[in-house]
Amino acid sequence: MTxxxxxxxxxxxxxxxxxxxxxxxVMLIAPxxxxxxGEAASDKVRWGLLIDSNKxxxxxxxxxVACKTENxxxxxxxxxxxxxxxxxxxxxxxxxxxxxxxxVMCQHCENPPCVDVCPxxxxxQRADGVVLVNRHTCIGCRYCMLACxxxxxxxxxxxxxxxxxxxxRGKGTVESCTLCVHRIDIGRTPACVEACSSKAGRSxxxxxxxNNPSSNIAKELSRYVTTRLRSDLGLEPGVHYRGV
Amino acid sequence: xxxxxxxxxxxxxxxxxxxxxxxxAKHETVPLPHLSKAIKGEECVEPNDTMRRxxxxxxxxxxxxxxxxxxxxxxYSLQACIDCHATADPKIENGKMRTVKPFCxxxxxxxxxxxxxxDCHNPSVPLEKTTNTFHEIxxxxxxxxxxxx
Amino acid sequence: MxxxxxxxxxxxxxxxxxxxxxxxAFILIGLNxxxxxxxxxxxxxxxxxxxxxxxxxxxAVFLIISASGALNIASISxxxxxxxxxxxxxxxxxxxxSLLAGGLMxxxxxxxxxxxxxxxxxxxxxxxxxxxxxxxxxGFFLIVLVYLWVxxxxxxxxYIKIIGVLALIWRLALTTGTGAIFGFIVARQAYDAAxxxxxxxxxxxxxGLAVFLLVLLFSYRSSDRILGDVVLQKLKKLxxxxxxxxxxxxxxxxxxxxxxxxxxxxEDFILRNGGIYTQIFWFGQIIIGSLIPLALFYHPKTGQNHxxxxxxxxxxxxxxxxxxYLIIIAGQAFPLTIFPGFEETSTFFDGVVAxxxxxxPEFLLGLGGFAVSFFVISVALRALPFLPEKLADSDVDPNxxx
Numbered sequence: 001m002t003x004x005x006x007x008x009x010x011x012x013x014x015x016x017x018x019x020x021x022x023x024x025x026v027m028l029i030a031p032x033x034x035x036x037x038g039e040a041a042s043d044k045v046r047w048g049l050l051i052d053s054n055k056x057x058x059x060x061x062x063x064x065v066a067c068k069t070e071n072x073x074x075x076x077x078x079x080x081x082x083x084x085x086x087x088x089x090x091x092x093x094x095x096x097x098x099x100x101x102x103x104v105m106c107q108h109c110e111n112p113p114c115v116d117v118c119p120x121x122x123x124x125q126r127a128d129g130v131v132l133v134n135r136h137t138c139i140g141c142r143y144c145m146l147a148c149x150x151x152x153x154x155x156x157x158x159x160x161x162x163x164x165x166x167x168x169r170g171k172g173t174v175e176s177c178t179l180c181v182h183r184i185d186i187g188r189t190p191a192c193v194e195a196c197s198s199k200a201g202r203s204x205x206x207x208x209x210x211n212n213p214s215s216n217i218a219k220e221l222s223r224y225v226t227t228r229l230r231s232d233l234g235l236e237p238g239v240h241y242r243g244v
Numbered sequence: 245x246x247x248x249x250x251x252x253x254x255x256x257x258x259x260x261x262x263x264x265x266x267x268x269a270k271h272e273t274v275p276l277p278h279l280s281k282a283i284k285g286e287e288c289v290e291p292n293d294t295m296r297r298x299x300x301x302x303x304x305x306x307x308x309x310x311x312x313x314x315x316x317x318x319x320y321s322l323q324a325c326i327d328c329h330a331t332a333d334p335k336i337e338n339g340k341m342r343t344v345k346p347f348c349x350x351x352x353x354x355x356x357x358x359x360x361x362x363d364c365h366n367p368s369v370p371l372e373k374t375t376n377t378f379h380e381i382x383x384x385x386x387x388x389x390x391x392x393x
Numbered sequence: 394m395x396x397x398x399x400x401x402x403x404x405x406x407x408x409x410x411x412x413x414x415x416x417x418a419f420i421l422i423g424l425n426x427x428x429x430x431x432x433x434x435x436x437x438x439x440x441x442x443x444x445x446x447x448x449x450x451x452x453a454v455f456l457i458i459s460a461s462g463a464l465n466i467a468s469i470s471x472x473x474x475x476x477x478x479x480x481x482x483x484x485x486x487x488x489x490x491s492l493l494a495g496g497l498m499x500x501x502x503x504x505x506x507x508x509x510x511x512x513x514x515x516x517x518x519x520x521x522x523x524x525x526x527x528x529x530x531x532g533f534f535l536i537v538l539v540y541l542w543v544x545x546x547x548x549x550x551x552y553i554k555i556i557g558v559l560a561l562i563w564r565l566a567l568t569t570g571t572g573a574i575f576g577f578i579v580a581r582q583a584y585d586a587a588x589x590x591x592x593x594x595x596x597x598x599x600x601g602l603a604v605f606l607l608v609l610l611f612s613y614r615s616s617d618r619i620l621g622d623v624v625l626q627k628l629k630k631l632x633x634x635x636x637x638x639x640x641x642x643x644x645x646x647x648x649x650x651x652x653x654x655x656x657x658x659x660e661d662f663i664l665r666n667g668g669i670y671t672q673i674f675w676f677g678q679i680i681i682g683s684l685i686p687l688a689l690f691y692h693p694k695t696g697q698n699h700x701x702x703x704x705x706x707x708x709x710x711x712x713x714x715x716x717x718y719l720i721i722i723a724g725q726a727f728p729l730t731i732f733p734g735f736e737e738t739s740t741f742f743d744g745v746v747a748x749x750x751x752x753x754p755e756f757l758l759g760l761g762g763f764a765v766s767f768f769v770i771s772v773a774l775r776a777l778p779f780l781p782e783k784l785a786d787s788d789v790d791p792n793x794x795x
Contacts (some may be wrong), residue, residue, distance in 0.1 A: 037316060037317030038316075038317060038318045040309075040314055078436055080442065080742065081435070084741045088739060089738070089739040091732055092736040113579055115520075116518075117523065119513060119521045119523035119524040121516060121518035124312060127313070134308075136307055136308075137516055138505070139504050139512055141504055142505070143574075146578060149729060151743065155442060155445065156505070158435075164366070170360075171434045172506040173364070173506065185314060229732070
């Protein structure tokens with residue numbers, strides 16, 4: 001009898017733990033609430049990413065592949081002019097030779113230098129913190145590319161066809177990671193986040209509302225110290241890293 | 245005297261040219277645009293005349309609202325325009341995709357007004373469904389507001 | 394009080410028409426190059442995602458700051474009352490207008506979407522120094538046109554000084570703005586320095602006067618006019634001072650950078666191990682662009698020879714191009730330090746010195762800009778009385794009033 005009760009207790013506890021895990025997993029996957037039609041982005045929200053680069057390794061680039069597939073940018077076998085919205089950067093300590101790998105994309109800064117320098121205001125920051133290029137007004141001067149400390153932006157050097165309907169892009173404008181606004185606006189997560197958890201199985205990237213203290217990303221950020229790239233510049237990026 | 249002759253000559257040329265062109269216009273040598281019917285709904289979101297005159301203004305404002313403010317799924321959504329007006333054409337992609345380009349080109353080539361929307365926006369959509377931009381909530385909203393009446 | 398007689402050049406010789414045709418051909422070639430780049434997309438150029446601004450921008454910035462500096466002569470005469478330069482003021486304004494036109498043409502035609510120029514002219518983000526520059530450049534055109542008018546129209550001569558002051562302030566703002574394009578960039582080691590603005594002012598003085606002197610020598614020789622030594626030596630000495638001023642700012646810039654450990658790697662890149670960039674710095678900018686011209690200017694034998702003065706001026710211009718090439722291109726080639734202390738590798742050329750090869754279309758577009766400027770100058774000299782008939786020593790009386 002005791003063994004059965006113990007088994008039952010174990011079963012119940014196990015189920016509880018499992019459901020908690022699954023529940024938090026669900027929350028991890030869908031932290032964004034879909035906005036209603038006609039609703040503008042709000043400045044009460046600030047979208048951000050937390051990348052635990054300890055989970056990355058040099059051999060994995062699922063996030064890059066996912067971004068390419070989702071947003072329709074691809075290589076033309078011209079590496080110096082091909083678009084690159086997100087890339088894996090491999091680091092090597094000059095003295096010790098230790099290596100590390102992590103993805104770098106637009107850091108969606110709070111004080112973006114690319115927004116400051118754009119003459120037409122095409123490089124802009126949405127109310128919810130996403131830094132975008134308004135390709136309708138971009139004149140292709142590439143000044144923002146000069147100004148970005150993370151080399152996050154690329155210029156479309158050739159004619160584009162077969163664009164994804166949700167991601168129009170064309171020759172002569174500048175582009176960069178959009179934090180998948182077309183997905184987050186309807187309650188999904190960016191493609192890289194989803195690919196990292198489902199395809200790569202690493203769940204290195206967390207997406208969420210930095211302003212909401214009960215969001216998973218905010219909780220993670222308060223639990224462990226994280227760093228931001230070139231934080232000395234005072235740009236207040238929205239992308240946090242662990243392991244760097 | 246010579247100057248007067250030249251002026252007279254130019255004026256004559258102008259009058260003759262005008263006469264010829266107006267005669268040509270009467271015979272309608274340039275065919276008027278004939279727009280293909282949209283594949284969804286009975287009417288557009290605005291009456292035809294209003295749409296013809298103002299669609300550029302609606303689009304210009306809507307694109308700012310969408311990109312800058314993040315507002316999606318309103319009446320003048322470009323995706324919704326494409327979704328209704330894109331028709332299948334056996335000449336284009338063997339009829340596997342619907343495309344809105346001929347619809348826009350019909351009037352725009354007549355009026356000789358170049359548009360560059362399709363430098364960036366893909367004019368083609370799959371045959372059946374709308375593009376995957378919209379959540380069900382948004383599609384329902386379009387339906388409710390009478391956009392696809 | 395000697396009156397200066399300004400006359401148009403005759404402009405009816407065969408060589409004049411051949412010269413104009415030659416320039417027109419280069420304008421067409423330049424426009425064609427721009428169309429080729431825009432139509433195919435920028436992948437046909439040497440510019441890429443690492444080096445976003447290339448040869449066209451070197452040409453454009455050179456022309457723009459030369460335009461500002463070319464107005465110096467007019468400013469010196471109108472604002473500071475140096476009468477010896479008064480006969481040259483009209484040519485100075487003409488050069489300012491035409492060089493700016495050429496430079497802006499190159500800049501606009503290189504845009505990814507030059508068809509959106511209207512957007513650039515009507516939508517402004519005033520946090521961007523670029524947006525301010527659009528106003529500064531256009532305002533410069535207007536002001537210099539008015540300046541030229543009050544010089545040409547005898548009844549308006551009393552306004553020369555006030556318009557001259559306005560033009561001086563405006564062009565200092567313009568050149569500061571052009572330098573600030575680079576100076577305001579926090580991201581790159583080569584930029585983000587307050588010295589960019591005064592450096593550009595000094596460069597504009599030097600390159601602008603160099604172009605002015607060359608145009609003066611060339612137009613006088615080809616129209617069989619006499620350019621006396623009084624005027625020439627004054628201009629030469631002024632140019633020498635400006636070259637020294639630029640050297641001073643360059644010295645301070647590099648010394649300051651060398652002092653900080655943070656910038657030492659970049660300094661090494663320019664001064665020692667940057668390959669082509671190091672060669673361009675030492676041979677192009679310093680030796681050919683500054684030291685040899687100074688030697689030619691100040692040596693008693695060579696400093697009197699008109700041909701050698703012209704050669705030295707040409708070398709200053711060459712050095713100017715070298716300097717701008719380094720500022721614009723070497724500044725971008727040097728890798729960003731996103732992860733200080735680490736070696737970086739990626740598919741996006743992180744951590745490596747970016748490579749750039751100037752392509753033919755870029756070069757042709759840049760030359761087209763020069764061709765536009767010189768075409769405008771050549772036509773204007775024939776259309777309006779810009780050049781003093783005589784600038785021989787006997788005609789130049791330091792006390793004359795126009």
